[in-house]
Each structure stands twice: as structure tokens, then as C-alpha cells.
């Protein structure tokens with residue numbers, strides 16, 4: 001087949017269709033990293049992203065808890081945007097997780113993130129926690145990002161966790177936001 005046979009207009013049309021078909025995921029996971037600082041407190045059984053179907057990436061996390069119950073927990077949640085390396089961007093909140101679960105309205109950004117996770121995890125209940133922490137097949141949907149006023153780009157969400165006054169571990173989730181336009 002001779003490519004020159006087709007007028008340039010047809011090829012740019014095909015290219016446009018390909019771009020549109022690939023842009024179905026506006027909001028997707030690109031990487032995950034988890035660390036437990038001390039094995040006597042927690043061990044990671046799983047921390048990975050897996051392709052569930054074409055263009056759909058699922059997040060899997062299983063942190064085995066070795067000191068139960070967990071009565072109190074503080075989470076520092078920080079958003080970073082990639083711009084010559086990752087820089088803190090818009091949100092950095094420190095949340096007492098147990099009081100958050102009693103009154104979620106006080107922390108709107110944390111609540112948005114929690115809303116995205118809770119259907120896929122066993123954390124959706126009030127304190128204390130008496131079990132491992134599991135997130136299974138979590139997927140992102142475009143309407144989740146519709147509520148967050150961020151421009152297209154590459155982001156990192158860092159969860160830094162403390163219990164009983166000690167830092168226990170961190171989870172970093174990298175996501176790509178591709179709105180197809182600037183806002």
C-alpha cells in the first residue's frame with residue numbers, strides 16, 4: 001500500500017479519531033509507592049497498579065497490621081504537581097482520621113479523596129480499626145476529578161500516617177489529569 005495515495009486530510013482525520021479514542025481516561029493512576037517504616041507495626045502484602053481492562057487501571061493495596069487495635073490515627077495528605085520535579089500544590093491537610101470519620105464535612109478535600117477510596121476498601125467505618133487495611137480494585141472515574149479545581153498535569157498524592165505519636169508509613173499515588181483543555 002502506498003501511503004502517498006491517501007490525501008493528507010484523511011490521515012489527520014484518522015489521527016484525530018485515534019487521539020479521541022485514547023483520551024477516554026481523563027484521570028488515571030500512573031504509579032504507586034508504599035512504605036511501612038516498621039515491620040512490627042505494619043507489613044505490605046500488596047501495593048500495585050494493574051491494568052483491569054483497556055485503559056482502566058486498578059489500585060490494589062494490602063497493609064497487614066501487626067499491632068491492633070488502631071485507636072487513633074493522623075494522616076497528612078499532600079498534593080504535589082509535577083513541574084521541574086514535584087512541588088506541593090493547593091492542598092496540604094493534617095487530619096485526625098477518627099474525628100474525621102465522625103464529621104466528614106470539616107475536611108472537604110480529604111473527604112473528596114476518602115469518597116473516592118471508601119467503596120473499594122474496608123476502611124469505611126468508625127474507629128477503632130481491628131483489621132488489615134485493604135484497598136481492592138480501586139478505579140478512578142472522570143466525575144471524581146470534575147470536583148477538584150486542578151489543571152491538566154501530573155500529580156502525586158502523598159498520605160503520611162501516624163498512630164500513637166509515631167510515623168508509621170506513607171503511600172504515594174501518582175495520577176495523570178488530562179482534561180483535553182486548559183482551565
Ligand SMILES: *[C@@H]1O[C@H](CO)[C@@H](O)[C@H](O)[C@H]1NC(C)=O
Pocket residue numbers: 069070071128164
Ligand atoms: C485501644 O483501645 C482499647 C479499648 O478501648 C484498649 O484496650 C487499648 O489498650 C487501646 N490501645 C492503644 C494502643 O491505646
Ligand SMILES: *[C@@H]1O[C@H](CO)[C@@H](O)[C@H](O)[C@H]1NC(C)=O
Pocket residue numbers: 076078088092093094
Ligand atoms: C504539610 O503540613 C504539615 C503539617 O503542618 C507539615 O509538617 C508539612 O511540612 C507540610 N508539607 C508541605 C509539603 O508543605
Ligand SMILES: *[C@@H]1O[C@H](CO)[C@@H](O)[C@H](O)[C@H]1NC(C)=O
Pocket residue numbers: 115116117119
Ligand atoms: C460508592 O457507592 C455509592 C453507593 O453504592 C455510590 O452512590 C457512589 O457513587 C459510589 N462512589 C464511587 C466513587 O464509586
Ligand SMILES: *[C@@H]1O[C@H](CO)[C@@H](O)[C@H](O)[C@H]1NC(C)=O
Pocket residue numbers: 118119124125126
Ligand atoms: C460506608 O459506606 C456507606 C455507603 O457508601 C455509607 O452509607 C455509610 O455511611 C458509610 N459508613 C461510614 C461509617 O462512613
